[in-house]
Amino acid sequence: QCGGTLISKRHVITAAHCFWKDSDKNTSCNTEDMIANDIVRKNLKVVVGGTCTMADSGANCTEEDVGTRIGVKKLMFEEFYEKGCSGTKDIAIIELLHDAPKDVHHVCLPHLHHVDELSDPSLRVSSFGWGSDPLNDYENETTPFLQKVDLGDRMYCSGHSRADINIVFVIEV
Structure with missing residues:
Protein backbone atom coordinates (compact mmCIF):
# COMPACT_ATOMS: atom_id res chain seq x y z
CA GLN A 1 0.00 0.00 0.00
CA LEU A 97 -13.06 8.45 -12.11
CA HIS A 98 -14.84 11.41 -10.54
CA ASP A 99 -14.12 14.38 -8.30
CA ALA A 100 -13.41 13.90 -4.61
CA PRO A 101 -16.33 14.84 -2.33
CA LYS A 102 -16.84 18.55 -1.68
CA ASP A 103 -15.70 18.22 1.94
CA VAL A 104 -12.34 16.68 0.88
CA HIS A 105 -9.78 19.34 0.00
CA HIS A 106 -6.67 19.02 -2.12
CA VAL A 107 -3.29 20.54 -1.27
CA CYS A 108 -2.29 23.82 -2.86
CA LEU A 109 0.88 23.37 -4.88
CA PRO A 110 3.18 26.36 -5.40
CA HIS A 111 3.16 28.04 -8.79
CA LEU A 112 6.39 27.70 -10.78
CA HIS A 113 7.05 31.44 -10.39
CA HIS A 114 6.93 31.14 -6.58
CA VAL A 115 9.29 28.19 -6.10
CA ASP A 116 12.09 30.46 -4.79
CA GLU A 117 9.84 31.41 -1.87
CA LEU A 118 10.02 27.79 -0.65
CA SER A 119 13.63 28.32 0.49
CA ASP A 120 12.47 30.85 3.11
CA PRO A 121 13.88 29.50 6.43
CA SER A 122 10.82 30.73 8.34
CA LEU A 123 8.53 28.54 6.21
CA ARG A 124 6.74 25.83 8.22
CA VAL A 125 6.51 22.43 6.57
CA SER A 126 4.65 19.34 7.78
CA SER A 127 4.61 15.74 6.61
CA PHE A 128 1.62 13.44 6.95
CA GLY A 129 1.31 9.67 6.65
CA TRP A 130 0.56 6.28 8.17
CA GLY A 131 4.10 5.14 8.95
CA SER A 132 5.25 3.06 11.88
CA ASP A 133 5.32 4.73 15.29
CA PRO A 134 7.44 2.79 17.80
CA LEU A 135 6.54 5.25 20.57
CA ASN A 136 2.88 4.20 20.33
CA ASP A 137 3.20 0.40 19.93
CA TYR A 138 3.32 0.42 16.11
CA GLU A 139 6.98 -0.47 15.60
CA ASN A 140 6.51 -3.32 13.12
CA GLU A 141 3.26 -2.22 11.51
CA THR A 142 1.77 0.99 10.24
CA THR A 143 -0.38 2.96 12.61
CA PRO A 144 -4.08 3.10 11.65
CA PHE A 145 -4.15 6.84 12.43
CA LEU A 146 -2.96 9.64 10.19
CA GLN A 147 0.25 11.04 11.68
CA LYS A 148 1.71 14.54 11.37
CA VAL A 149 5.34 15.57 11.75
CA ASP A 150 6.38 19.23 11.70
CA LEU A 151 9.66 19.47 9.81
CA GLY A 152 12.19 22.05 10.91
CA ASP A 153 15.37 23.36 9.33
CA ARG A 154 17.39 20.72 11.21
CA MET A 155 15.50 17.79 9.67
CA TYR A 156 15.71 16.02 6.36
CA CYS A 157 13.97 13.05 4.77
CA SER A 158 16.02 10.10 3.66
CA GLY A 159 15.00 6.99 1.80
CA HIS A 160 15.87 3.53 3.09
CA SER A 161 17.34 0.66 1.08
CA ARG A 162 13.78 -0.70 0.99
CA ALA A 163 11.67 1.53 -1.24
CA ASP A 164 8.69 1.43 1.13
CA ILE A 165 10.50 3.06 4.05
CA ASN A 166 11.22 6.77 4.47
CA ILE A 167 12.77 8.23 7.58
CA VAL A 168 12.85 11.73 9.05
CA PHE A 169 16.25 12.48 10.56
CA VAL A 170 16.97 15.26 13.04
CA ILE A 171 20.42 16.83 12.97
CA GLU A 172 21.73 17.29 16.52
CA VAL A 173 23.73 20.43 17.39
Whole structure:
Protein backbone atom coordinates (compact mmCIF):
# COMPACT_ATOMS: atom_id res chain seq x y z
CA GLN A 1 0.00 0.00 0.00
CA CYS A 2 1.20 3.47 -0.83
CA GLY A 3 0.14 6.91 0.24
CA GLY A 4 -0.54 9.80 -2.06
CA THR A 5 -1.62 13.42 -2.04
CA LEU A 6 -4.74 14.86 -3.63
CA ILE A 7 -3.45 17.72 -5.83
CA SER A 8 -6.76 18.62 -7.50
CA LYS A 9 -10.32 17.41 -7.04
CA ARG A 10 -9.53 14.57 -9.45
CA HIS A 11 -5.75 13.93 -9.33
CA VAL A 12 -3.46 12.18 -6.83
CA ILE A 13 0.35 12.30 -6.84
CA THR A 14 2.17 9.25 -5.50
CA ALA A 15 5.35 7.23 -6.03
CA ALA A 16 5.72 5.41 -9.36
CA HIS A 17 7.45 2.45 -7.68
CA CYS A 18 4.09 1.67 -6.05
CA PHE A 19 3.07 0.26 -9.44
CA TRP A 20 5.92 -2.21 -10.01
CA LYS A 21 4.54 -5.61 -10.99
CA ASP A 22 6.43 -7.38 -8.19
CA SER A 23 7.65 -5.08 -5.42
CA ASP A 24 9.46 -7.95 -3.64
CA LYS A 25 11.83 -8.65 -6.53
CA ASN A 26 14.73 -6.54 -7.71
CA THR A 27 13.46 -5.03 -10.96
CA SER A 28 15.28 -3.16 -13.66
CA CYS A 29 13.22 -0.07 -12.81
CA ASN A 30 11.92 0.34 -16.35
CA THR A 31 8.40 1.31 -17.29
CA GLU A 32 8.01 -2.25 -18.61
CA ASP A 33 8.13 -3.36 -14.94
CA MET A 34 4.97 -1.38 -14.18
CA ILE A 35 1.46 -2.78 -13.84
CA ALA A 36 -0.55 -2.13 -17.01
CA ASN A 37 -2.98 0.80 -16.96
CA ASP A 38 -6.01 -1.41 -17.68
CA ILE A 39 -5.20 -3.61 -14.66
CA VAL A 40 -4.82 -0.53 -12.44
CA ARG A 41 -8.15 0.87 -13.67
CA LYS A 42 -9.89 -2.44 -13.03
CA ASN A 43 -8.44 -3.21 -9.59
CA LEU A 44 -7.31 -0.04 -7.81
CA LYS A 45 -9.50 2.10 -5.58
CA VAL A 46 -8.12 5.30 -4.09
CA VAL A 47 -9.29 6.38 -0.64
CA VAL A 48 -9.56 10.16 -0.17
CA GLY A 49 -10.41 12.19 2.92
CA GLY A 50 -9.50 9.51 5.43
CA THR A 51 -7.72 9.85 8.77
CA CYS A 52 -7.82 6.13 9.66
CA THR A 53 -6.94 3.11 7.54
CA MET A 54 -9.79 0.92 8.82
CA ALA A 55 -13.02 1.21 10.78
CA ASP A 56 -12.30 -0.45 14.10
CA SER A 57 -13.75 0.08 17.53
CA GLY A 58 -10.35 -0.74 19.08
CA ALA A 59 -8.70 1.96 16.98
CA ASN A 60 -11.69 4.26 17.62
CA CYS A 61 -12.19 4.81 13.88
CA THR A 62 -15.58 5.09 12.18
CA GLU A 63 -16.46 4.42 8.52
CA GLU A 64 -16.47 8.19 7.99
CA ASP A 65 -12.89 8.39 9.32
CA VAL A 66 -11.76 5.88 6.68
CA GLY A 67 -12.72 8.18 3.79
CA THR A 68 -14.29 7.71 0.36
CA ARG A 69 -13.21 5.06 -2.18
CA ILE A 70 -12.95 6.24 -5.80
CA GLY A 71 -12.01 4.24 -8.89
CA VAL A 72 -9.14 5.10 -11.22
CA LYS A 73 -9.63 6.51 -14.72
CA LYS A 74 -5.95 6.69 -15.69
CA LEU A 75 -2.44 6.15 -14.29
CA MET A 76 0.32 8.38 -15.66
CA PHE A 77 4.00 7.78 -14.89
CA GLU A 78 5.97 7.49 -18.15
CA GLU A 79 6.92 11.16 -18.40
CA PHE A 80 7.50 11.51 -14.63
CA TYR A 81 9.59 8.37 -14.07
CA GLU A 82 13.34 8.00 -14.52
CA LYS A 83 14.53 4.55 -15.51
CA GLY A 84 17.25 2.87 -13.49
CA CYS A 85 16.02 3.42 -9.92
CA SER A 86 18.05 6.58 -9.41
CA GLY A 87 15.31 7.93 -7.17
CA THR A 88 15.22 11.37 -8.75
CA LYS A 89 11.97 10.97 -10.69
CA ASP A 90 9.73 8.44 -8.96
CA ILE A 91 6.38 10.11 -9.58
CA ALA A 92 2.99 8.85 -10.74
CA ILE A 93 -0.23 10.80 -11.24
CA ILE A 94 -3.56 9.03 -10.76
CA GLU A 95 -6.65 10.49 -12.42
CA LEU A 96 -9.78 9.53 -10.48
CA LEU A 97 -13.06 8.45 -12.11
CA HIS A 98 -14.84 11.41 -10.54
CA ASP A 99 -14.12 14.38 -8.30
CA ALA A 100 -13.41 13.90 -4.61
CA PRO A 101 -16.33 14.84 -2.33
CA LYS A 102 -16.84 18.55 -1.68
CA ASP A 103 -15.70 18.22 1.94
CA VAL A 104 -12.34 16.68 0.88
CA HIS A 105 -9.78 19.34 0.00
CA HIS A 106 -6.67 19.02 -2.12
CA VAL A 107 -3.29 20.54 -1.27
CA CYS A 108 -2.29 23.82 -2.86
CA LEU A 109 0.88 23.37 -4.88
CA PRO A 110 3.18 26.36 -5.40
CA HIS A 111 3.16 28.04 -8.79
CA LEU A 112 6.39 27.70 -10.78
CA HIS A 113 7.05 31.44 -10.39
CA HIS A 114 6.93 31.14 -6.58
CA VAL A 115 9.29 28.19 -6.10
CA ASP A 116 12.09 30.46 -4.79
CA GLU A 117 9.84 31.41 -1.87
CA LEU A 118 10.02 27.79 -0.65
CA SER A 119 13.63 28.32 0.49
CA ASP A 120 12.47 30.85 3.11
CA PRO A 121 13.88 29.50 6.43
CA SER A 122 10.82 30.73 8.34
CA LEU A 123 8.53 28.54 6.21
CA ARG A 124 6.74 25.83 8.22
CA VAL A 125 6.51 22.43 6.57
CA SER A 126 4.65 19.34 7.78
CA SER A 127 4.61 15.74 6.61
CA PHE A 128 1.62 13.44 6.95
CA GLY A 129 1.31 9.67 6.65
CA TRP A 130 0.56 6.28 8.17
CA GLY A 131 4.10 5.14 8.95
CA SER A 132 5.25 3.06 11.88
CA ASP A 133 5.32 4.73 15.29
CA PRO A 134 7.44 2.79 17.80
CA LEU A 135 6.54 5.25 20.57
CA ASN A 136 2.88 4.20 20.33
CA ASP A 137 3.20 0.40 19.93
CA TYR A 138 3.32 0.42 16.11
CA GLU A 139 6.98 -0.47 15.60
CA ASN A 140 6.51 -3.32 13.12
CA GLU A 141 3.26 -2.22 11.51
CA THR A 142 1.77 0.99 10.24
CA THR A 143 -0.38 2.96 12.61
CA PRO A 144 -4.08 3.10 11.65
CA PHE A 145 -4.15 6.84 12.43
CA LEU A 146 -2.96 9.64 10.19
CA GLN A 147 0.25 11.04 11.68
CA LYS A 148 1.71 14.54 11.37
CA VAL A 149 5.34 15.57 11.75
CA ASP A 150 6.38 19.23 11.70
CA LEU A 151 9.66 19.47 9.81
CA GLY A 152 12.19 22.05 10.91
CA ASP A 153 15.37 23.36 9.33
CA ARG A 154 17.39 20.72 11.21
CA MET A 155 15.50 17.79 9.67
CA TYR A 156 15.71 16.02 6.36
CA CYS A 157 13.97 13.05 4.77
CA SER A 158 16.02 10.10 3.66
CA GLY A 159 15.00 6.99 1.80
CA HIS A 160 15.87 3.53 3.09
CA SER A 161 17.34 0.66 1.08
CA ARG A 162 13.78 -0.70 0.99
CA ALA A 163 11.67 1.53 -1.24
CA ASP A 164 8.69 1.43 1.13
CA ILE A 165 10.50 3.06 4.05
CA ASN A 166 11.22 6.77 4.47
CA ILE A 167 12.77 8.23 7.58
CA VAL A 168 12.85 11.73 9.05
CA PHE A 169 16.25 12.48 10.56
CA VAL A 170 16.97 15.26 13.04
CA ILE A 171 20.42 16.83 12.97
CA GLU A 172 21.73 17.29 16.52
CA VAL A 173 23.73 20.43 17.39
